[in-house]
Amino acid sequence: MQETNNWTLVGNANDLIKKIESSGGLIEVSFENKKIVLTYFQDKFGALNNKCNHMGGPLSKGKLKNGCVVCPWHYWQFNHATGESLSVEASKHFTSTAGSVPSFPLKVEGDSLFIDLTQESKRVPAAYNMKSNLGREPKREAGKIRVLGISTTAMDKENPRFSTSEELLRSSLDKAAAQLDVDTKFIALSDLNFRNCEGFYSKSEKACTWPCSITKMDPTDQMNVVYENLVHWADVVIVSSPIRWGGASSLYYKMAERLNSVQNQITTKNKVLIQNKVVSLIITGGQDNIQSVAGQMLTFFGELGFSTPAFPFVAHSLGWSSEDMERNMDYVKESDYLHEESLKLVERSVELARKLI
Numbered sequence: 001m002q003e004t005n006n007w008t009l010v011g012n013a014n015d016l017i018k019k020i021e022s023s024g025g026l027i028e029v030s031f032e033n034k035k036i037v038l039t040y041f042q043d044k045f046g047a048l049n050n051k052c053n054h055m056g057g058p059l060s061k062g063k064l065k066n067g068c069v070v071c072p073w074h075y076w077q078f079n080h081a082t083g084e085s086l087s088v089e090a091s092k093h094f095t096s097t098a099g100s101v102p103s104f105p106l107k108v109e110g111d112s113l114f115i116d117l118t119q120e121s122k123r124v125p126a127a128y129n130m131k132s133n134l135g136r137e138p139k140r141e142a143g144k145i146r147v148l149g150i151s152t153t154a155m156d157k158e159n160p161r162f163s164t165s166e167e168l169l170r171s172s173l174d175k176a177a178a179q180l181d182v183d184t185k186f187i188a189l190s191d192l193n194f195r196n197c198e199g200f201y202s203k204s205e206k207a208c209t210w211p212c213s214i215t216k217m218d219p220t221d222q223m224n225v226v227y228e229n230l231v232h233w234a235d236v237v238i239v240s241s242p243i244r245w246g247g248a249s250s251l252y253y254k255m256a257e258r259l260n261s262v263q264n265q266i267t268t269k270n271k272v273l274i275q276n277k278v279v280s281l282i283i284t285g286g287q288d289n290i291q292s293v294a295g296q297m298l299t300f301f302g303e304l305g306f307s308t309p310a311f312p313f314v315a316h317s318l319g320w321s322s323e324d325m326e327r328n329m330d331y332v333k334e335s336d337y338l339h340e341e342s343l344k345l346v347e348r349s350v351e352l353a354r355k356l357i
């Protein structure tokens with residue numbers, strides 16, 4: 001260890017060990033406005049800058065695991081004494097390198113622990129291994145109006161079944177591509193493997209990031225397909241959902257929770273990622289509750305920044321006293337009215353998008 005004349009007393013070493021051990025392996029100490037996470041593991045003290053390399057999470061609020069400080073926000077891990085990040089192989093919580101958090105020299109002399117605050121090591125920034133450039137500024141590329149359909153129906157990929165809401169979405173997209181001079185894309189959420197939102201926002205609004213923290217950390221997560229097309233590609237988004245127990249589908253909510261990272265940019269940075277885009281809905285169910293589902297979904301997309309056309313959804317249900325699932329699929333398949341109305345919904349949405357752009 002380098003000898004300097006800048007040693008500052010931290011406290012009695014034995015008292016600190018007791019305090020650290022009774023606090024789960026780490027405590028926060030402050031000097032000259034510098035917050036430090038102080039640790040003790042296998043007879044060795046460690047002192048790191050309290051600010052995580054990722055989004056600045058407070059390391060002292062995390063935990064000590066196998067000699068590493070685990071950040072409470074997204075679980076990146078740093079050696080408690082050197083500040084170096086855990087190797088990629090040993091952690092699923094980052095995909096390239098999380099760099100190094102600054103560390104401080106410490107020494108025990110007599111009963112006392114001293115720290116040298118003048119010898120803070122350099123912070124080595126993290127390097128992400130993201131599959132795409134999602135974080136770029138959203139900028140509409142010239143070209144035809146782009147219509148994205150997102151089916152939120154849950155189904156087994158190996159044994160797909162007929163979905164009434166997806167049928168209306170697909171057929172309206174096909175007709176729109178042929179008749180409306182637009183480009184179209186279709187995404188079925190059931191084709192994508194993506195993780196649940198882990199509610200980082202509830203720890204701190206800054207812990208919910210754009211691009212989404214999960215997308216940054218986990219290259220196998222496929223929510224990037226939705227982010228890329230919804231934020232960067234589409235002018236119009238048509239979302240289809242079945243009604244499940246009076247609400248939208250579970251996959252819809254799974255997607256919506258992950259879209260908190262888009263909305264949160266407005267909260268934390270006053271940055272609206274969704275501008276001049278239109279959303280509309282196709283909702284079907286065996287029983288009723290259409291207006292409740294539509295109202296909830298429209299409110300959510302409005303909060304992201306989407307506009308809606310007049311008459312912003314097409315819906316179908318046979319109603320509480322007429323539920324008949326054997327007949328329901330054929331009813332939708334054979335309904336010219338529902339197919340025509342779904343196409344008209346796309347037309348209205350495209351018309352509004354043309355005005356907005």
Ligand code: FES
Nearest residue numbers: 052054055057071
């Ligand atoms: S892991 Fe520390 S802020 Fe994200």
